[in-house]
Amino acid sequence: MGRLTGKRVLVTQSTDYMGPAITALFKEEGADVTDVPGIVPFGSEFENYVTNLTDFDVIIANLAHDPCNASVAKIQNEDWHNLFDTMVHPLMALVRHFAPKMAAQGHGKIIAVTSAAPLKGLPGSTAYCAARGAQNAFIKAAGLEFAPQNLQINAIAQNYVSNPVYYPDALVETERFQKHLSRNVPIGRVARAEEQAEFALFLASDHSDFFVGQIFPFSGGWAVNA
Numbered sequence: 001m002g003r004l005t006g007k008r009v010l011v012t013q014s015t016d017y018m019g020p021a022i023t024a025l026f027k028e029e030g031a032d033v034t035d036v037p038g039i040v041p042f043g044s045e046f047e048n049y050v051t052n053l054t055d056f057d058v059i060i061a062n063l064a065h066d067p068c069n070a071s072v073a074k075i076q077n078e079d080w081h082n083l084f085d086t087m088v089h090p091l092m093a094l095v096r097h098f099a100p101k102m103a104a105q106g107h108g109k110i111i112a113v114t115s116a117a118p119l120k121g122l123p124g125s126t127a128y129c130a131a132r133g134a135q136n137a138f139i140k141a142a143g144l145e146f147a148p149q150n151l152q153i154n155a156i157a158q159n160y161v162s163n164p165v166y167y168p169d170a171l172v173e174t175e176r177f178q179k180h181l182s183r184n185v186p187i188g189r190v191a192r193a194e195e196q197a198e199f200a201l202f203l204a205s206d207h208s209d210f211f212v213g214q215i216f217p218f219s220g221g222w223a224v225n226a
Contacts, residue, residue, distance in 0.1 A: 002030025003205055009058040011035045012094065017064035017165045018113050018158075021193035022200050029201060031058070040090035050097055055105065058204045061094050061112040063087045063135075064165045067128040075127050083131040091135050095142050095153065103149035110151070111203045112139050114215070116159040116223040132157075136215045143213025154203055154211050159219040161191040186221030 004026055011023050014035035023035045034053065040063060041049050065086040068079035091112055102108025117125060118133030136155055143153035160181070161167060171177055172190050182188055196218060202208055203216075217223035 002028065003201060004058075005030030007031045007057045007204065008055065009033045009060065009204065010053060010056045010098075011060040011062055012040050012090075013038065013062045013064060017062050017163050018161070018193065018196055018200070019060075019062045021163075021197040022060055022062065022113075025194065025197040025201055026060075026204070031204075039086050040094065042085055042089040042093055046090070046093045046097075055101060056098065057102075057108055059094060059098050059102075059108075059110045060200065060204070061091050061110060063090055063113070065131075067125050067166070069125050070127065071124055072126050080127050080130075083127055084134070087131050088134045088138070092138060095138070099142065099146050099151060099153065102151045103146055106150055108151045109204050109208070110142075110153040111200055112153075112155040113200070114139070114155045114157045116157040116217050116219040119157055119215070119217060119223045139215060140213045147212040150209070152203075152209060152212050154208075154214045154216065156196065156199060156203070156218050157215045157223070158191075158196060158217075159222055160185050160189075161196050161218065162193045184222060185219070189220065191218070191220060 009026055009031045011019055011033060013019055014023050015037040023033055026033050065083050068083060095110060112135060114135045115132035118129040118136060122129055136157060139153055139155040146153055167190055199218060
């Protein structure tokens, strides 16, 4: 029997960021996974997005967008709005829609895949840090709000994890990036996608019921190496 046998799981943006690794592991562990590719919409389009998405035990809010790197003086309004429209507003919509349903059934897990960037700060990526920081702040408050209903809402705030959006193999394997790792990441390497998926699985399991509103750094020591 798998560790998630019988669990109904929704994975958003399933072909991007951490979606492939989480989807694969959860299926191996017996979960009934609904993996939905593409950006999660906001506003009136969100209602169409969730029309055929009914009851779940676990929501993996996997939301990603290009960091749109720029100095503060050069942040473009369009980039700023796009970051919030694809990562922050959809996260709120997902929690607002599914958390009350989970609370009514008396149990549930929502795991947001966010970033450690706002925990430490990344000069030149201030817009990205702002959007990811908003995600983290929202998860903290929402987690506390729904804790009494046996719904655990947490976030994996990651950095330096292998994924096709931010750390593709072609980048990680370069000599320049390897030198960057040795200077900035105490563990000295990029995490395998499977390692992050294992942590997501733990948070999705019945063994994580005592964690609420937590923002878990997953960055090989980078986020605490200030």
